[in-house]
Amino acid sequence: xxxxxxxxxxxxxxxxxxxxxxxxxxxxxxxxxxxxxxxxxxxxxxxxxxxxxxxxxxxxxxxxxxxxxxxxxxxxxxxxxxxxxxxxxxxxxxxxxxxxxxxxxxxxxxxxxxxx
Amino acid sequence: xxxxxxxxxxxxxxxxxxxxxxxxxxxxxxxxxxxxxxxxxxxxxxxxxxxxxxxxxxxxxxxxxxxxxxxxxxxxxxxxxxxxxxxxxxxxxxxxxxxxxxxxxxxxxxxxxxx
Numbered sequence: 001x002x003x004x005x006x007x008x009x010x011x012x013x014x015x016x017x018x019x020x021x022x023x024x025x026x027x028x029x030x031x032x033x034x035x036x037x038x039x040x041x042x043x044x045x046x047x048x049x050x051x052x053x054x055x056x057x058x059x060x061x062x063x064x065x066x067x068x069x070x071x072x073x074x075x076x077x078x079x080x081x082x083x084x085x086x087x088x089x090x091x092x093x094x095x096x097x098x099x100x101x102x103x104x105x106x107x108x109x110x111x112x113x114x115x116x
Numbered sequence: 117x118x119x120x121x122x123x124x125x126x127x128x129x130x131x132x133x134x135x136x137x138x139x140x141x142x143x144x145x146x147x148x149x150x151x152x153x154x155x156x157x158x159x160x161x162x163x164x165x166x167x168x169x170x171x172x173x174x175x176x177x178x179x180x181x182x183x184x185x186x187x188x189x190x191x192x193x194x195x196x197x198x199x200x201x202x203x204x205x206x207x208x209x210x211x212x213x214x215x216x217x218x219x220x221x222x223x224x225x226x227x228x229x230x231x
Binding site for chain 1: 152160161162165
């Protein structure tokens with residue numbers, strides 16, 4: 001079955017612009033989470049969506065936002081881009097099974113954002 | 117809060133050498149533990165997991181045992197191959213209010229295997 005698909009894979013923006021990244025989860029997965037990966041900070045949790053609702057949010061400024069659609073596809077948006085937003089943005093989806101314990105995440109290949 | 121500490125890399129080995137990547141954690145509850153691997157240009161892939169104390173996760177020759185008494189989950193492989201060159205992430209996941217499990221990742225350890 002198809003994996004987690006992220007688009008675009010690479011993009012270059014300039015400071016002050018905004019960007020929207022897209023994530024299509026594995027069919028049947030209702031939880032989608034987003035992470036920022038940088039050499040300096042490692043993997044940091046941005047937010048998680050489940051059934052179109054933001055269920056958890058990491059410690060990022062309000063410039064970072066997201067949403068999830070009824071088909072579980074998710075988008076994240078970063079407004080007023082800063083140089084420090086340059087990173088690999090990873091999306092992951094999971095299938096929630098009640099009582100089965102922690103869910104395994106399936107990651108996409110990421111969207112590499114460069115801010116000039 | 118929860119945290120994961122991994123040994124810093126890069127770890128450089130010759131092919132067929134023994135691999136150990138140390139991982140220790142701090143958690144308030146009873147987390148599940150994971151190792152994920154990231155190959156160049158790709159996202160993370162689950163390598164193995166363990167959900168309770170003394171569980172051993174294994175996959176592709178890699179093993180890790182959930183040691184609650186030492187709060188550790190060290191990754192081992194008896195004989196590494198060049199194709200194992202990647203970045204390895206240790207992670208823990210504990211249930212949050214609201215029902216979700218948001219993992220806490222270590223900083224990652226780069227493994228370089230030479231022929």
